[in-house]
Amino acid sequence: MQKGNSYIICCITLCLGFLAISSCSTTRTVPEGDRLYTGSTVAWKGKQPKDYGSLSEGLKKRIRPNTNRKFLGMPIKLWLYNMGHEPKGKGLNYLLRKKWGEPPVLLSQAKPDYTGEVLEGYLVDNGYFQAAVSSAVKNSGSKKASIRYEAVPNHRYTIKSVAYLTDSSAIGRTVTQTYHKSSLIVGKPYSLDSIRAERERIHAALKEQGYYYFTPDYLLVQADTTNNGTVDLFLKIKDNTPLVALRPYRMHDISLFPDYSLDNEAQSTTGTPVYYRGMYIIDSAKRFKPIVFERSVFLRPDSLYRLSSHNITLQRLINLGVFKFVKGTFRPVRDTSRHNITGGSPNTPAPARDTTAPRFVKRNAAADSTYRRDTALAGTYRAMVNNKVALDSGWLDAKFYLTPYKRRSLQTELRGTSKSNGFIGSEARITAKNRNWLHSATALEIGLHGGMEWQTGNKRAGGSNSYSLGAEVAVTFPRFLTPFRLNIRTPYVPRTRMSASYELYSRADLYNLNAYTLQLQYLWQKTAYLNHAFAPVAVTYVLPTKTTAAYDSILKNDPSQRASIEKQFILGGNYTITFNNQTANRIHSFYLSGNVDISGNIAGLVIPKSDSGTKNILKNPFAQYERFSLEGRHYWQIGKGKQWVNRLFIGYGLPYGNSQTLPFVKQFFTGGSSSIRAFRARTLGPGSYYNKAQDTAALLANEAGDIKLEFNSEVRIHIASVFNFAAFIDAGNIWLQKQVPEKPGSQFKLDSFYRQIAVGGGIGLRIDASIVVVRFDIATPFRIPYLPPKERWVFDKINFGDPDWRKKNLILNIAIGYPF
Numbered sequence: 001m002q003k004g005n006s007y008i009i010c011c012i013t014l015c016l017g018f019l020a021i022s023s024c025s026t027t028r029t030v031p032e033g034d035r036l037y038t039g040s041t042v043a044w045k046g047k048q049p050k051d052y053g054s055l056s057e058g059l060k061k062r063i064r065p066n067t068n069r070k071f072l073g074m075p076i077k078l079w080l081y082n083m084g085h086e087p088k089g090k091g092l093n094y095l096l097r098k099k100w101g102e103p104p105v106l107l108s109q110a111k112p113d114y115t116g117e118v119l120e121g122y123l124v125d126n127g128y129f130q131a132a133v134s135s136a137v138k139n140s141g142s143k144k145a146s147i148r149y150e151a152v153p154n155h156r157y158t159i160k161s162v163a164y165l166t167d168s169s170a171i172g173r174t175v176t177q178t179y180h181k182s183s184l185i186v187g188k189p190y191s192l193d194s195i196r197a198e199r200e201r202i203h204a205a206l207k208e209q210g211y212y213y214f215t216p217d218y219l220l221v222q223a224d225t226t227n228n229g230t231v232d233l234f235l236k237i238k239d240n241t242p243l244v245a246l247r248p249y250r251m252h253d254i255s256l257f258p259d260y261s262l263d264n265e266a267q268s269t270t271g272t273p274v275y276y277r278g279m280y281i282i283d284s285a286k287r288f289k290p291i292v293f294e295r296s297v298f299l300r301p302d303s304l305y306r307l308s309s310h311n312i313t314l315q316r317l318i319n320l321g322v323f324k325f326v327k328g329t330f331r332p333v334r335d336t337s338r339h340n341i342t343g344g345s346p347n348t349p350a351p352a353r354d355t356t357a358p359r360f361v362k363r364n365a366a367a368d369s370t371y372r373r374d375t376a377l378a379g380t381y382r383a384m385v386n387n388k389v390a391l392d393s394g395w396l397d398a399k400f401y402l403t404p405y406k407r408r409s410l411q412t413e414l415r416g417t418s419k420s421n422g423f424i425g426s427e428a429r430i431t432a433k434n435r436n437w438l439h440s441a442t443a444l445e446i447g448l449h450g451g452m453e454w455q456t457g458n459k460r461a462g463g464s465n466s467y468s469l470g471a472e473v474a475v476t477f478p479r480f481l482t483p484f485r486l487n488i489r490t491p492y493v494p495r496t497r498m499s500a501s502y503e504l505y506s507r508a509d510l511y512n513l514n515a516y517t518l519q520l521q522y523l524w525q526k527t528a529y530l531n532h533a534f535a536p537v538a539v540t541y542v543l544p545t546k547t548t549a550a551y552d553s554i555l556k557n558d559p560s561q562r563a564s565i566e567k568q569f570i571l572g573g574n575y576t577i578t579f580n581n582q583t584a585n586r587i588h589s590f591y592l593s594g595n596v597d598i599s600g601n602i603a604g605l606v607i608p609k610s611d612s613g614t615k616n617i618l619k620n621p622f623a624q625y626e627r628f629s630l631e632g633r634h635y636w637q638i639g640k641g642k643q644w645v646n647r648l649f650i651g652y653g654l655p656y657g658n659s660q661t662l663p664f665v666k667q668f669f670t671g672g673s674s675s676i677r678a679f680r681a682r683t684l685g686p687g688s689y690y691n692k693a694q695d696t697a698a699l700l701a702n703e704a705g706d707i708k709l710e711f712n713s714e715v716r717i718h719i720a721s722v723f724n725f726a727a728f729i730d731a732g733n734i735w736l737q738k739q740v741p742e743k744p745g746s747q748f749k750l751d752s753f754y755r756q757i758a759v760g761g762g763i764g765l766r767i768d769a770s771i772v773v774v775r776f777d778i779a780t781p782f783r784i785p786y787l788p789p790k791e792r793w794v795f796d797k798i799n800f801g802d803p804d805w806r807k808k809n810l811i812l813n814i815a816i817g818y819p820f
Contacts, residue, residue: 160230207307210248269343315491427451572599600624624657641718668708678760688745690786705734
């Protein structure tokens with residue numbers, strides 16, 4: 001016993017000694033008379049505002065310099081630097097000092113007075129006009145120091161009124177008409193960011209009305225702070241704004257160069273123009289049919305220039321998927337009787353603008369008869385207002401230079417998988433793609449894939465080694481193929497996808513499963529956050545072959561497994577809508593997805609029953625069901641490097657007619673690395689049913705249901721570098737619509753389903769290297785639904801010291817990517 005205590009004391013002493021040495025080593029290269037800068041703190045004196053967190057974060061971001069970088073709380077790069085000496089050439093010292101190490105950040109590099117002024121300016125920009133920031137250096141030992149900043153914000157000014165100082169000219173009326181959408185709200189705190197947002201908003205509104213050359217810099221916001229803690233804001237167009245920015249512009253010629261290349265600029269911008277639906281297309285190589293651009297260019301000759309049409313055109317051209325670079329240039333036109341559709345470099349400066357050209361507009365004169373038509377009296381906004389000058393629209397030529405991708409590509413992928421049921425595997429995919437099939441920006445894809453999966457442990461999860469082979473041919477058109485013309489005005493290209501695929505899934509010594517699929521899909525994205533996918537035609541034919549005696553023996557234990565490979569047609573359609581507004585800086589983000597999948601309803605109306613009582617196509621029954629699913633996620637940034645994610649999934653399937661249960665490929669499963677992680681994949685449920693074959697190799701882990709309810713809650717914390725920690729709780733289960741005698745307790749009942757909820761939890765480590773996330777989650781059950789009702793909570797049975805308990809209840813999930 002004494003030896004054990006001595007060993008522990010020795011270890012503690014060594015650790016303390018190491019820490020002491022490390023502490024000293026951080027200051028070894030600090031010059032005499034200077035100190036190692038260890039960071040700064042900001043103290044807020046006075047009443048904290050509602051947005052205290054964001055203001056404090058803003059103050060901290062503006063403090064300079066940054067301290068030495070740390071890994072797991074240790075300044076390893078500084079230690080490495082201090083281990084070396086000034087190098088005299090290549091060698092270990094060079095690596096330590098110049099490559100691996102990082103020199104100490106010194107107190108002399110910090111400028112507390114200047115930083116205090118920066119922090120004070122930040123508070124002023126957020127309405128604290130009487131703010132004051134003081135600083136004090138706090139020494140630590142003989143070689144270290146930190147800085148403490150104290151912010152005294154005093155009163156925060158709010159907006160009392162907002163006035164638009166404009167006149168009755170066309171541009172003045174346009175600015176005034178946008179007042180109801182103002183970012184400057186009476187009663188809200190003054191903020192320089194809100195003023196910038198208001199200038200950007202007005203700039204965008206003017207660009208939407210043709211004012212191509214107007215910029216936010218031509219707007220001035222003046223503040224009167226003499227109103228006892230409130231601010232009067234006055235917005236106006238600057239007096240020296242040139243006339244070129246005050247005139248709306250209309251489109252003249254729109255030209256496209258779809259074979260543009262810097263390497264062959266002259267040839268790619270010359271050729272015989274093809275006029276097609278208001279556009280000139282110069283494509284000497286004849287790479288693209290003109291119809292490709294019909295639904296991608298939203299600028300039209302003689303129409304008012306609009307920023308939204310400009311942006312949609314650029315994004316549509318990029319989203320066609322055939323161009324790697326897209327650049328648009330706009331040039332003013334003096335003589336509208338000429339067509340300037342020849343080539344030239346997009347980087348050539350625009351010709352000098354004539355800001356005094358005598359162009360007039362009758363509609364402005366009609367709106368205000370005091371306006372004159374003599375631009376010689378005006379060169380700026382103030383002169384235009386004083387002399388009542390009315391301006392006519394200008395004209396713009398637009399040219400779009402498009403650099404195409406290589407037409408054909410070949411892509412290969414190799415993947416590895418690891419499952420919680422003891423299976424590992426690999427898969428290889430090869431895809432040949434023609435991005436511009438038939439010269440119409442149509443994507444033709446031919447893909448082949450094959451994989452193997454074998455069991456390395458956890459034999460009681462059942463199953464056998466397997467392999468899969470598959471092929472798919474898909475054609476994606478950059479438009480909707482419909483009997484009527486349909487073109488949604490969004491920046492995203494609507495698409496029609498037709499595909500045909502075959503897949504063979506073979507489980508050694510059990511069965512082969514063949515699946516043939518034909519599908520027609522319409523894909524479109526309404527906004528940056530909202531996606532739609534509608535498949536009016538989705539036909540799958542499932543054909544089992546080579547079932548074995550071994551599989552028949554499994555069916556004796558679980559007859560419902562037969563439905564998983566039943567020969568049948570799946571005829572129907574489906575629709576999915578997805579909303580996802582996740583961004584890096586958003587505090588609250590949401591992901592919502594809903595799916596409707598219906599099969600066999602139309603066929604069921606027109607096809608009569610056979611003698612066997614089923615409705616068949618080509619002597620094979622077809623599935624009849626309705627399936628609905630809804631998934632919602634909430635991502636909450638609860639602090640720097642901390643995120644709380646909650647997920648709810650509800651799935652409901654209603655088999656009818658030919659179907660007693662949902663087809664295997666449409667059923668719901670639970671358990672595994674992206675579900676309830678405390679239970680192995682496809683071994684939980686349905687309901688309170690428990691298959692005793694789980695404890696033997698006789699189980700084929702394929703428990704499935706018609707109804708699914710699942711909830712997950714996970715806290716993610718950034719530790720250091722690429723390492724993240726997670727703690728999570730998962731709950732849920734699956735159920736069947738109808739009672740199956742072989743599976744007692746599996747039917748969903750409204751008055752008892754909540755008693756059959758499984759609960760598990762655990763912790764995880766994630767290695768997030770941006771390109772790929774490798775995830776390790778270890779979980780254990782908290783509530784087991786198949787135990788007797790009063791014994792389902794198992795907290796009292798947790799015993800980490802028992803190897804048998806660990807083997808059965810500690811589930812390690814290794815996966816790629818986050819679970820949700």
